[in-house]
Amino acid sequence: MNVKGFRFSAVEAAIKKPGRLDLALICSDAPAAVAAVYTTNKVKAAPVLLDMERTTSGTCRAVVVNSGNANACTGDRGMEDARETTSLVAERIGASEHEVLVCSTGVIGVPLPMERIRGGIPSLVAGLGSATLDQIAAAIMTTDTFPKLEARTGTAGGVGYTIAGIAKGAGMIMPNMATMLAFVVTDAAVDPQWLDRVFRRANDTSFNAITVDGDMSTNDTAIIMANGAAGNPVLSEGSEGAAEFAVLLEEVLLSLAKLIVKDGEGATKFVEVTVKGARSDADAKRAAMAVANSCLVKTAFFGQDANWGRIFAAVGYSGADVEPDRAELFFDDVRMVQGGVFAGGDAEARGTGVLRKKEFTVTVDLHLGDGRATVYTSDLSYDYVKINADYRT
Amino acid sequence: MNVKGFRFSAVEAAIKKPGRLDLALICSDAPAAVAAVYTTNKVKAAPVLLDMERTTSGTCRAVVVNSGNANACTGDRGMEDARETTSLVAERIGASEHEVLVCSTGVIGVPLPMERIRGGIPSLVAGLGSATLDQIAAAIMTTDTFPKLEARTGTAGGVGYTIAGIAKGAGMIMPNMATMLAFVVTDAAVDPQWLDRVFRRANDTSFNAITVDGDMSTNDTAIIMANGAAGNPVLSEGSEGAAEFAVLLEEVLLSLAKLIVKDGEGATKFVEVTVKGARSDADAKRAAMAVANSCLVKTAFFGQDANWGRIFAAVGYSGADVEPDRAELFFDDVRMVQGGVFAGGDAEARGTGVLRKKEFTVTVDLHLGDGRATVYTSDLSYDYVKINADYRT
Numbered sequence: 001m002n003v004k005g006f007r008f009s010a011v012e013a014a015i016k017k018p019g020r021l022d023l024a025l026i027c028s029d030a031p032a033a034v035a036a037v038y039t040t041n042k043v044k045a046a047p048v049l050l051d052m053e054r055t056t057s058g059t060c061r062a063v064v065v066n067s068g069n070a071n072a073c074t075g076d077r078g079m080e081d082a083r084e085t086t087s088l089v090a091e092r093i094g095a096s097e098h099e100v101l102v103c104s105t106g107v108i109g110v111p112l113p114m115e116r117i118r119g120g121i122p123s124l125v126a127g128l129g130s131a132t133l134d135q136i137a138a139a140i141m142t143t144d145t146f147p148k149l150e151a152r153t154g155t156a157g158g159v160g161y162t163i164a165g166i167a168k169g170a171g172m173i174m175p176n177m178a179t180m181l182a183f184v185v186t187d188a189a190v191d192p193q194w195l196d197r198v199f200r201r202a203n204d205t206s207f208n209a210i211t212v213d214g215d216m217s218t219n220d221t222a223i224i225m226a227n228g229a230a231g232n233p234v235l236s237e238g239s240e241g242a243a244e245f246a247v248l249l250e251e252v253l254l255s256l257a258k259l260i261v262k263d264g265e266g267a268t269k270f271v272e273v274t275v276k277g278a279r280s281d282a283d284a285k286r287a288a289m290a291v292a293n294s295c296l297v298k299t300a301f302f303g304q305d306a307n308w309g310r311i312f313a314a315v316g317y318s319g320a321d322v323e324p325d326r327a328e329l330f331f332d333d334v335r336m337v338q339g340g341v342f343a344g345g346d347a348e349a350r351g352t353g354v355l356r357k358k359e360f361t362v363t364v365d366l367h368l369g370d371g372r373a374t375v376y377t378s379d380l381s382y383d384y385v386k387i388n389a390d391y392r393t
Numbered sequence: 394m395n396v397k398g399f400r401f402s403a404v405e406a407a408i409k410k411p412g413r414l415d416l417a418l419i420c421s422d423a424p425a426a427v428a429a430v431y432t433t434n435k436v437k438a439a440p441v442l443l444d445m446e447r448t449t450s451g452t453c454r455a456v457v458v459n460s461g462n463a464n465a466c467t468g469d470r471g472m473e474d475a476r477e478t479t480s481l482v483a484e485r486i487g488a489s490e491h492e493v494l495v496c497s498t499g500v501i502g503v504p505l506p507m508e509r510i511r512g513g514i515p516s517l518v519a520g521l522g523s524a525t526l527d528q529i530a531a532a533i534m535t536t537d538t539f540p541k542l543e544a545r546t547g548t549a550g551g552v553g554y555t556i557a558g559i560a561k562g563a564g565m566i567m568p569n570m571a572t573m574l575a576f577v578v579t580d581a582a583v584d585p586q587w588l589d590r591v592f593r594r595a596n597d598t599s600f601n602a603i604t605v606d607g608d609m610s611t612n613d614t615a616i617i618m619a620n621g622a623a624g625n626p627v628l629s630e631g632s633e634g635a636a637e638f639a640v641l642l643e644e645v646l647l648s649l650a651k652l653i654v655k656d657g658e659g660a661t662k663f664v665e666v667t668v669k670g671a672r673s674d675a676d677a678k679r680a681a682m683a684v685a686n687s688c689l690v691k692t693a694f695f696g697q698d699a700n701w702g703r704i705f706a707a708v709g710y711s712g713a714d715v716e717p718d719r720a721e722l723f724f725d726d727v728r729m730v731q732g733g734v735f736a737g738g739d740a741e742a743r744g745t746g747v748l749r750k751k752e753f754t755v756t757v758d759l760h761l762g763d764g765r766a767t768v769y770t771s772d773l774s775y776d777y778v779k780i781n782a783d784y785r786t
Contacts (some may be wrong), residue, residue: 042708073734171477322435324435324436381778385773
């Protein structure tokens with residue numbers, strides 16, 4: 001995996017337990033166009049607040065990431081620590097501190113162990129170029145069970161480029177929130193404003209369309225850097241190759257998002273929930289999210305119970321417009337509900353067969369309009385409760 | 394428990410498994426003022442649709458309740474079956490069918506077994522007066538582990554009256570939704586319009602302030618009947634004794650609501666979540682409900698983990714206005730968070746001590762205004778997953 005003009009590094013700074021990489025650096029040799037999407041939680045971690053300010057400039061040089069401590073709910077000291085972390089990196093890579101972003105994931109409410117971070121940064125920067133992106137994907141893991149990496153190559157104006165992304169997911173960040181972090185690097189040259197637009201759009205159908213437990217972290221962050229090292233004509237709205245770039249970017253993000261769900265805490269099922277025929281796309285998303293977040297629906301998935309009543313009821317309380325006697329519901333291609341009532345026949349047996357699979361789809365057709373949305377979720381298992389209840393007891 | 398002018402009956406109609414009462418009747422000798430609150434789920438069961446129409450008249454004679462079948466997602470046939478059930482009762486008690494309401498709880502999507510209901514109704518009506526309200530509380534149970542009954546006595550214009558209520562709760566209705574049903578009977582004479590207002594208000598702070606898993610059933614219904622048999626001067630807005638009646642009614646409903654949470658599926662903790670200092674009461678309720686419905690928060694309760702970060706994060710994504718650096722958070726009287734950061738000292742040890750209790754409070758003070766709300770919830774345990782996953786597998 002080579003993305004021109006980017007170098008990577010990861011070290012053990014002893015923020016997590018010994019033997020685990022916990023400080024990583026993604027660095028572009030030249031200033032890169034940057035766009036980012038942050039948690040909408042009103043309780044935002046210090047690094048999120050700092051990065052939100054800095055990414056408005058549209059360019060950056062590097063992102064430094066620590067795991068083991070979220071630097072959230074840490075007040076003024078947390079802001080100081082986040083700033084110092086970026087400043088220590090900036091002076092060593094020859095950048096302004098405003099060109100360096102920072103992300104943190106881990107325990108909430110405990111100050112960053114700055115002595116360890118100060119101690120780790122010199123070797124972190126010195127090691128730039130020694131790590132592959134795969135190794136960075138592993139370094140940002142917390143309780144993820146596998147590293148998540150996805151890449152695509154494309155061409156613009158006859159020039160080849162690469163888009164590569166890594167993510168860490170909904171695996172529990174002991175002892176606190178599950179935080180999602182995603183970093184995408186590309187050597188394509190991209191207009192910063194268009195990059196922002198296309199990155200937000202791709203987030204809507206990927207990272208914003210997955211749910212493991214419905215909770216939203218104080219630290220969720222997705223960042224893309226485009227440094228132009230490939231030398232293609234700058235991609236912008238309507239330019240040659242722009243549509244292809246947008247599709248490839250969405251593929252990278254969607255693939256990472258699905259990997260996060262598959263690695264969700266205690267997940268034994270991967271379920272794609274589509275609501276179509278809604279009055280609007282927003283209504284469809286509301287209904288699909290209500291289904292995907294319902295504890296009753298998700299325990300039924302775990303129990304392999306073709307319980308369409310729970311799904312139908314979740315659509316009903318979602319706030320989306322529903323006329324029950326028009327609705328259809330399918331497990332894969334098995335119609336369970338037609339005209340708002342049980343489809344009868346062998347639907348029960350066939351539907352149960354679908355739910356025994358490891359991956360399946362749930363489709364609700366409201367027959368009210370053209371609104372459509374797909375979200376991705378897992379089941380709710382004993383292990384989810386175990387992972388989330390057992391820490392420090 | 395005697396409420397003048399009301400008679401009760403319950404029989405086995407073989408809708409549920411043999412040996413369980415599954416058809417109950419609450420009957421007032423004279424037409425009673427009636428008010429009701431129904432599920433806001435857009436997928437409403439047939440009996441809910443029928444009752445919504447009928448309670449607009451402001452009076453009724455009887456409520457017939459079956460458990461074992463929800464008569465939900467049953468289309469036109471479901472409406473016919475609900476109507477016939479009320480009609481069979483009405484002709485035997487000498488009422489118009491429009492004066493009889495029906496409630497159902499149980500499996501979704503399967504037609505009511507009308508032969509059994511037709512077979513059970515004659516002995517049900519013949520038995521009026523043979524059952525106590527306690528027995529009705531038991532007859533409407535599904536997987537509830539104990540019957541829920543609460544009563545208060547008051548006086549109006551020197552005349553004594555009784556308010557008695559029963560409820561069935563969030564215990565799983567196999568194999569489908571958890572349905573909440575509540576029936577309140579009083580021999581007080583009450584103006585129907587004022588009864589409606591005061592009953593809705595009492596519902597807001599009781600049945601609408603509890604959550605076990607955040608899911609809302611297609612059949613949730615709370616009904617109050619006031620038949621005036623006590624002979625008091627009619628209670629209405631501002632009348633003598635009206636304030637006392639409102640307080641007693643709220644006490645009955647709140648007590649029943651708390652019993653439902655305590656009997657929640659797999660519940661090992663009873664938690665009172667209060668958000669105060671919010672910009673508005675609506676904001677406070679939004680934040681408190683987000684905390685009470687968070688899977689991460691509820692598994693931490695189960696794990697007795699003083700994980701204030703998860704609670705703080707749930708408040709943050711609730712949509713309520715929050716300024717993190719003003720917020721305080723308490724477990725009982727132990728301050729865990731002050732000015733948005735961990736309170737330090739022995740808070741961790743003392744907070745963990747609170748969470749080891751079977752009942753405790755969580756209080757978040759946002760320090761932004763006068764908005765306040767309290768909701769009641771349980772933890773999320775292995776048994777919740779087991780109860781909800783294991784049916785028919």
